[in-house]
Amino acid sequence: MSSIALELTAHRARNQKKKIALAVFFVMSIICLIADILIGSQGLTLDQVLNGIFHPSSSDIASRIIIWDIRMPMSLMAPLVGGALALAGAQMQTTLNNPLADPYTFGVSAAAGFGASLVITNVIAIPFIPVEYQVAFMAFIMCLLTTFMIAGVSSLKRVSIEGVMLFGVAIMFAYDSMLTMMQYIATETQLQTLVFWQMGSLDRGSWEKITILAILLPIVLAIMMKDSWKLSTLKIGQERAESMGINVNRLRVKTLLLVSVITSLSVSFVGAVGFVGLVAPHIARMILGEDQRYFLPASFLLGAVLLELASIASKSIMPGIILPLTVVMSMVGIPFFIFLIVKKGGKF
Numbered sequence: 001m002s003s004i005a006l007e008l009t010a011h012r013a014r015n016q017k018k019k020i021a022l023a024v025f026f027v028m029s030i031i032c033l034i035a036d037i038l039i040g041s042q043g044l045t046l047d048q049v050l051n052g053i054f055h056p057s058s059s060d061i062a063s064r065i066i067i068w069d070i071r072m073p074m075s076l077m078a079p080l081v082g083g084a085l086a087l088a089g090a091q092m093q094t095t096l097n098n099p100l101a102d103p104y105t106f107g108v109s110a111a112a113g114f115g116a117s118l119v120i121t122n123v124i125a126i127p128f129i130p131v132e133y134q135v136a137f138m139a140f141i142m143c144l145l146t147t148f149m150i151a152g153v154s155s156l157k158r159v160s161i162e163g164v165m166l167f168g169v170a171i172m173f174a175y176d177s178m179l180t181m182m183q184y185i186a187t188e189t190q191l192q193t194l195v196f197w198q199m200g201s202l203d204r205g206s207w208e209k210i211t212i213l214a215i216l217l218p219i220v221l222a223i224m225m226k227d228s229w230k231l232s233t234l235k236i237g238q239e240r241a242e243s244m245g246i247n248v249n250r251l252r253v254k255t256l257l258l259v260s261v262i263t264s265l266s267v268s269f270v271g272a273v274g275f276v277g278l279v280a281p282h283i284a285r286m287i288l289g290e291d292q293r294y295f296l297p298a299s300f301l302l303g304a305v306l307l308e309l310a311s312i313a314s315k316s317i318m319p320g321i322i323l324p325l326t327v328v329m330s331m332v333g334i335p336f337f338i339f340l341i342v343k344k345g346g347k348f
Helices: 003-038 046-054 061-095 108-120 131-154 161-185 188-199 207-226 228-236 238-243 248-270 276-288 292-316 325-344
Strands: none
Touching (some): 003 061, 003 276, 046 061, 061 207, 061 228, 061 248, 108 131, 108 188, 131 161, 161 188, 188 325, 207 228, 207 248, 207 292, 228 238, 276 292, 276 325, 292 325
C-alpha cells in the first residue's frame, strides 16, 4: 500500500473518531437534560417526569404544571444558551486569533447587559419596535458595536494578543461601571430586573424564547459550517488565508455579526453567563483539534453540556435555593482561565 493510501486511511480513521466523539457529546447533552428536568424542589420520580413529558394528559395537574411550565422551559434554555455562548466564544477565538476570547471575558456580554439596562430604566425608547423586543434589539446593538471595536483593535499590527485581551477586560469593567450607574438611577422594580442581568438565571426561560433560539441557532450554525474551511484556513494565518483567495475582512465581519446576534439573544433571555464561551471551545479543541467542521459542533454540544451541568449544580449545591449561573460557572471558569495562562506561560 502506497504512502498516500496509508495517509488517506489514517485521515478517514481520525475523522471517524471525531464523528464518534460528536455522537458521545450529543448523548451526554441528552442525559444531562433529563437529569436537569428530574432535579427540583418537588421530588418527582423518573416515572412521573417521563409520564408527564410523553403522556401529559394522564398526569395530575400539579406534576404537569411543574414539568411543562417550570422545569422544561428552564432545562431546555440551558443547552440552547450554553451552545450559543460556546459557539460565540469559539468564533471569537478563531476570528480574533486569541485563545482567551469569549463574550464574557471580552466584555461583549456586559455590553449586551448595558444595552438592555438602557431600555429597562427607560433611558432609551426605540420607536417602531414593539416594547417586548426593544431589550433584545438594544442588547444586539451594543454587542455589535463592542465586538467590532474589539475586532478593530485586534487588526492593528502594533497591538499584541495580550494587548487585545487587556482591551477586552477594560471594556468589560467600563460596561460594568455603567451598569452600576443604571442600577443607581433605577426604581426598585427596575433594579430587581437589572440584578438579574448581572447574575444570569434560567428561571425566566419561556417557550417563546426557546422557539426563537431553536429556530435561529441551527441557521447560524449552518452558516458558520458553510465557512468552516475558510475559518480553518484563517487559523493558519491571515496572510495564508488571503493567498488562497479568502476575503478575510469580509469573513471576519460576517462571523462577528453572527456572534453578536447569538450573544445578544442569550444575554437578553437569561442574563450574563460567564466562561461557557471560554471553557467549551478549549475542551473541544483539545479533543478534536482545529478542524472547524468538527470543532464548531463540538463546541456547541460541550457548551450545552456545561450549562446543563451548571443548571443541575445551581439547584443541588444549596437545596431550596437556585444559585446564579455565573456563580456556578465561575467555580469552573476561573480556575480554567488561570490554567490556560499558566500553561501558555503568559504568552499567546
